[in-house]
Amino acid sequence: MRRPQPWLVVVLAGAVVGALFAAVSTYDFVQHLDRQVHNLHCSFIPGVSHGAGESGCQVAMMSPYSSVLRTHVWGGVPIALAALSVFAFLVFYALDLVVTRRKDDVRATGFLALATVLPALASAVMLVISLEKLGTTCKLCVGIYLASAACLIGGIGAWRRARHGAGGTAPDPRTERWDRRDRPREEPAFVGTAKTGSQARLVAVGVPTGAASARFLAAMFVTGVAFVAVPVVLYLALAPDHARFIGTCEGLPHPTDSYGVMVRIEHGASAAAPAGAPAIEVLDPLCPACLAFEERLAASGLGPRLDRKAVLFPLDNTCNWMVTEATHPGACTVSEAVLCAGDKAPDVIAWAFEEQDRIRKETAADPSAAARIVKQRFPELAACVGSPDARARLNKSMRWIVANGIRVLTPQVFVGNVKLCDEDVDLGLEYTLSNMLDRQARGGLAVTPPGKAPPPAAPAPAKPHGGAP
Amino acid sequence: MIGRAALLVVLLAIPAALTGVWIRSADARLAELSAAPAELAPVASASDVAYCNPELKRILRRVLMSCGLVGGNAARGCQPVQARNVATMSGHDFNALFQPMKDRGGIVMFDQDKAELTAQDLGLVDQVFADQRGASWFFVVARASPEGSVEHNRELSKARAEAVMAHLRQQFKDPDLDKEVGMLWLGAEFAQLETEFCAWKHSKGGTCSPEQLNRSAFVAWIDCQL
Numbered sequence: 001m002r003r004p005q006p007w008l009v010v011v012l013a014g015a016v017v018g019a020l021f022a023a024v025s026t027y028d029f030v031q032h033l034d035r036q037v038h039n040l041h042c043s044f045i046p047g048v049s050h051g052a053g054e055s056g057c058q059v060a061m062m063s064p065y066s067s068v069l070r071t072h073v074w075g076g077v078p079i080a081l082a083a084l085s086v087f088a089f090l091v092f093y094a095l096d097l098v099v100t101r102r103k104d105d106v107r108a109t110g111f112l113a114l115a116t117v118l119p120a121l122a123s124a125v126m127l128v129i130s131l132e133k134l135g136t137t138c139k140l141c142v143g144i145y146l147a148s149a150a151c152l153i154g155g156i157g158a159w160r161r162a163r164h165g166a167g168g169t170a171p172d173p174r175t176e177r178w179d180r181r182d183r184p185r186e187e188p189a190f191v192g193t194a195k196t197g198s199q200a201r202l203v204a205v206g207v208p209t210g211a212a213s214a215r216f217l218a219a220m221f222v223t224g225v226a227f228v229a230v231p232v233v234l235y236l237a238l239a240p241d242h243a244r245f246i247g248t249c250e251g252l253p254h255p256t257d258s259y260g261v262m263v264r265i266e267h268g269a270s271a272a273a274p275a276g277a278p279a280i281e282v283l284d285p286l287c288p289a290c291l292a293f294e295e296r297l298a299a300s301g302l303g304p305r306l307d308r309k310a311v312l313f314p315l316d317n318t319c320n321w322m323v324t325e326a327t328h329p330g331a332c333t334v335s336e337a338v339l340c341a342g343d344k345a346p347d348v349i350a351w352a353f354e355e356q357d358r359i360r361k362e363t364a365a366d367p368s369a370a371a372r373i374v375k376q377r378f379p380e381l382a383a384c385v386g387s388p389d390a391r392a393r394l395n396k397s398m399r400w401i402v403a404n405g406i407r408v409l410t411p412q413v414f415v416g417n418v419k420l421c422d423e424d425v426d427l428g429l430e431y432t433l434s435n436m437l438d439r440q441a442r443g444g445l446a447v448t449p450p451g452k453a454p455p456p457a458a459p460a461p462a463k464p465h466g467g468a469p
Numbered sequence: 470m471i472g473r474a475a476l477l478v479v480l481l482a483i484p485a486a487l488t489g490v491w492i493r494s495a496d497a498r499l500a501e502l503s504a505a506p507a508e509l510a511p512v513a514s515a516s517d518v519a520y521c522n523p524e525l526k527r528i529l530r531r532v533l534m535s536c537g538l539v540g541g542n543a544a545r546g547c548q549p550v551q552a553r554n555v556a557t558m559s560g561h562d563f564n565a566l567f568q569p570m571k572d573r574g575g576i577v578m579f580d581q582d583k584a585e586l587t588a589q590d591l592g593l594v595d596q597v598f599a600d601q602r603g604a605s606w607f608f609v610v611a612r613a614s615p616e617g618s619v620e621h622n623r624e625l626s627k628a629r630a631e632a633v634m635a636h637l638r639q640q641f642k643d644p645d646l647d648k649e650v651g652m653l654w655l656g657a658e659f660a661q662l663e664t665e666f667c668a669w670k671h672s673k674g675g676t677c678s679p680e681q682l683n684r685s686a687f688v689a690w691i692d693c694q695l
Contacts, residue, residue: 033495092480231484238492321603388599395601407510
């Protein structure tokens, strides 16, 4: 009977559990390819807790770190798919070591240990990103991290066990028969030396030395690559064409800033830098989705290709008659501060993004809090915020919104007067925005009525945008 | 060997097959959803509040057209006779139209026989005008108290309306000003304000006599769409 080596069992168990977690995570990601919002599985038990609302899993999945090749395919290729493939390979390889009786082979188990380093290293990197960049962890991801750790421990354990065996330990008569029988058929495990003239004989010492050949290891390496490449290529080939939706989500009939209400979101680029594509962002400085969009845009590296201006649209009924309640309490006051700040508007917007939780919370309890907080931070704006002039300017901002028939939500981004569809502002941001920018550069970006979408554009060439994946 | 190959194929096929099935499923949903009309957020629009009933809108349209705001009429502002004719109603009923706008307006009170705006007057005009919200129309309805001749009172009320308009033009530099501000100067001939309007915001603290109330420019935003 072939007894599995205990460390291989650890690798197998870790790989199976990791594959389950990765499969659930991949499923959650892939279902978003229909451009809808879906609940996510978020539990330490794979497949359980199909919950709605903000969670670490939601944050992680919507972050730019959840996938790669994001400018090539809508949403990118989920890294969970690669994880699933790697775990599947580990299952295969660990079983193969048992089947081919290489479980005590130093080179074969060394390769296993090396293979388990890959998911472990990736898990360590993702854990650091989760904690440092996202400030949260997702339960499915933690499951994958733990499974990776188990695989690594098992892989190293199996290799060390094989090495110890190779170190010349005396044959164990209790296992000798089993070792001999399980030795790989194609090459003897160990051959003793024989002196000329002596009674030459093969000596099985119970320590495997018939190491896996380079050919075997190369074949396994290629197999491992194939395990990752096949699903990824399949994913790229089958992913729906989302380019057909570009331009189908309205435009700006009156984009001119006749009221002088547009403000810069970022300080201007250097004169040497090429001008970006003109873009208008409908923005509420206290809107969490606007902050999230800002972070995603920064991570995408596409920001420098845009020349962005903001039109303020606070979702706060103290100044906005289009909402029935203060969705973002204090947004009217902060928007006035942005308008009052003139050239320093980007500083006020950046500050508001940082402080938006606090401002919203304190203003919900005390309506005068927003003005107090703003004036404490920007005393030079104290005379302007709340003045008739500031209120009238903010009102003009909203009249621009009305004149352009903008929908009552934030953020909304228009590139060259064509709206970036609401479904494309998170997972599909890099793909859609880079496509829009390419079309804009070619002069081919225009509003298209739904149903009359142009044929899909030729895939944009890969462009290094300098951002994180 | 066959067993190893089978193991390889099965384990390689699992992620690939799952990926394929899930993507196909998402693609099918996408096609289905693309064909159906999407649920979208409402479109931004100007205010159209509850008091904007069809009767009010009918009169508002006639006043606005006759007084040069809509319809391309080159003339700007309405005189008492025009106002009475287009409103086709009594002065009392005309004033009653504005009653629901109490929170959206104010009364700028001038000194007798004066059309200059004081600091308090300017403050009130600025306060009311800055609070446009979603309103489409701003009315300046100037009056005079009964002292003085009919002609003089017409001129005086016209000067009061124009003083408010000039201030708005200078203070707010609003490119839509001529499309949204309607002026009426009624002298003392039509729709004199009654004391119930003393409850409105006004620029003179303290007393509020009928004379003071009509030495005025009534300013208010009207939250109606035509």
